[in-house]
Amino acid sequence: MAGTSGNNGNDRSSLKFQGFLDRLDGWGDLLNENSLNLPDKSSMASSSRTIKEQQGTSKFAPEKILNYTGLGYPSLSHDEAVPDAASEKELGNEYFKQKKFKEAIGCYSRSIALTPTAVAFANRAMAYLKIRRFEEAETDCTEALNLDDRYVKAYSRRATARKELGKLKEAMEDAEFAVSIEPNTQELRKQYDDIKALYMKGTDAKARESPLISIQESKVAKEASKESVQAVMNRRNEAKESVEDLASRAVSHFSSKHTKNIVVPKSAYEFEVSWKALSDDCHMQAHLLKMISPTSLPQIFKNSLSASILVDIVKCTSTFFREETELAIAILDNLTKVLRFDMISMCLSQFDRTEMRRIWNEVFSAEAVPMDHVETLTRLRSKYLHE
Known part of the structure; x- marks a missing residue:
C-alpha cells in the first residue's frame, strides 16, 4: 500500500508538471527567435541577480524564468510561482532599462503569449525601435491600437517607425492624432x-524635380477643361439641357468617382482620419456616415468619441434627417450608447x-417630425442637451 501511495503521489506530480508544460505550449517559437541572443549562463545569472535586487518584492528571479528555456538551470519546483504576463512585462521593463533590448523583446513576447495587452505590444515596439527593426515596431503598434485605439504612446511610436520607413504621410497622420488626444504634450x-x-520638404523637392512635367500637365488640364466646356455648350445647344441637369450630372459623376475610395472605418482612429479628409465636403461626410451600420457605432468609438466629432456627426445627421428620418434617429440613438x-x-x-441646442430646436424638434418619432426624439434630446 505504501508503494501504491508513493506511485499515486508520483502520478499527481507528473500530472501537475504536465499541466505546467501545457501552459508553456507555444513558447518554443518565441524563444527560438534569432533576435533573442541570450547570453551564456554565467553572465545571465549575474545579470538576473542584479535585476532581482532591483525588483525587490518580485515573485521570482530571471534565472527562474530562464529555467523554462531549457538552458540548464535547476528545475522549478511545483510549489514555486509560475511567471504570469504582468511579471514577464515587468522583467522586460527591467531589461529595457539596462539597454538589453533583445532580452526585453523576449520577455514582452512571452507576456503577449500569455495575455495580449496594448502596453506589452507598445513596449515591445519601443524595444524594436531601439534596435532599428522598424517594420516589427510598426506592426506591434498597430496591434496595440487594435486593443486600445486611444493609446497615445502607440500612435507616437508608430509615427516614429513609419517616419524611419519613409511613410511620412502616414507618420504625420499618427502624430497629428496623438496631438489631438493630448494637445498639451509638448513632445507630441x-x-x-x-x-x-519632413513631409512638406519631400513634397516640395518632388515639385522642383519635375517642373516641366507640372507645366505640361497644367497645359493639358487647361486644354481638357476648354474641350469639356465646349462639349457642354454643344450638348446644351443640341439637346437644350437645363443648367440644373448638368449640375446634377456633374455631382453624380464626382460622387461615384470618390465614393469608391471610401472605406468603412473599423475604429475611432480610422473614422476620424476619413472624416477629416472629407471636412470640406458635407455630402461625402454624409455618405461616409450612411455607410456605417448605426448599431456598430458603439463598437467603433468604444471610449474614444471626442466632443468635436460628436457635434460634427449631429450636424451632418441633421442634413439628411428629413429624407431619411429613421436612419438619422438610429444614428443619434446609438451614439448615446x-x-x-x-x-x-x-x-x-x-x-x-x-x-447643439440650435440643431435640436430647428431640425429634430420641428413640427414636421412624424408623431411616431416624437417620443424617441424627446428622450434623445434629454440625453444630448441634459434638459
Missing part, C-alpha cells in the same frame, strides 16, 4: 511638427452646446 507637438516639416457619452455631452463647450 514637436514630433508632429518635425514629421510634417458609446462609452462616456454622458460625460462628453455634459462637458461640451458653451459654443458647442449652443450649436
Whole structure:
C-alpha cells in the first residue's frame, strides 16, 4: 500500500508538471527567435541577480524564468510561482532599462503569449525601435491600437517607425492624432511638427524635380477643361439641357468617382482620419456616415468619441434627417450608447452646446417630425442637451 501511495503521489506530480508544460505550449517559437541572443549562463545569472535586487518584492528571479528555456538551470519546483504576463512585462521593463533590448523583446513576447495587452505590444515596439527593426515596431503598434485605439504612446511610436520607413504621410497622420488626444504634450507637438516639416520638404523637392512635367500637365488640364466646356455648350445647344441637369450630372459623376475610395472605418482612429479628409465636403461626410451600420457605432468609438466629432456627426445627421428620418434617429440613438457619452455631452463647450441646442430646436424638434418619432426624439434630446 505504501508503494501504491508513493506511485499515486508520483502520478499527481507528473500530472501537475504536465499541466505546467501545457501552459508553456507555444513558447518554443518565441524563444527560438534569432533576435533573442541570450547570453551564456554565467553572465545571465549575474545579470538576473542584479535585476532581482532591483525588483525587490518580485515573485521570482530571471534565472527562474530562464529555467523554462531549457538552458540548464535547476528545475522549478511545483510549489514555486509560475511567471504570469504582468511579471514577464515587468522583467522586460527591467531589461529595457539596462539597454538589453533583445532580452526585453523576449520577455514582452512571452507576456503577449500569455495575455495580449496594448502596453506589452507598445513596449515591445519601443524595444524594436531601439534596435532599428522598424517594420516589427510598426506592426506591434498597430496591434496595440487594435486593443486600445486611444493609446497615445502607440500612435507616437508608430509615427516614429513609419517616419524611419519613409511613410511620412502616414507618420504625420499618427502624430497629428496623438496631438489631438493630448494637445498639451509638448513632445507630441514637436514630433508632429518635425514629421510634417519632413513631409512638406519631400513634397516640395518632388515639385522642383519635375517642373516641366507640372507645366505640361497644367497645359493639358487647361486644354481638357476648354474641350469639356465646349462639349457642354454643344450638348446644351443640341439637346437644350437645363443648367440644373448638368449640375446634377456633374455631382453624380464626382460622387461615384470618390465614393469608391471610401472605406468603412473599423475604429475611432480610422473614422476620424476619413472624416477629416472629407471636412470640406458635407455630402461625402454624409455618405461616409450612411455607410456605417448605426448599431456598430458603439463598437467603433468604444471610449474614444471626442466632443468635436460628436457635434460634427449631429450636424451632418441633421442634413439628411428629413429624407431619411429613421436612419438619422438610429444614428443619434446609438451614439448615446458609446462609452462616456454622458460625460462628453455634459462637458461640451458653451459654443458647442449652443450649436447643439440650435440643431435640436430647428431640425429634430420641428413640427414636421412624424408623431411616431416624437417620443424617441424627446428622450434623445434629454440625453444630448441634459434638459
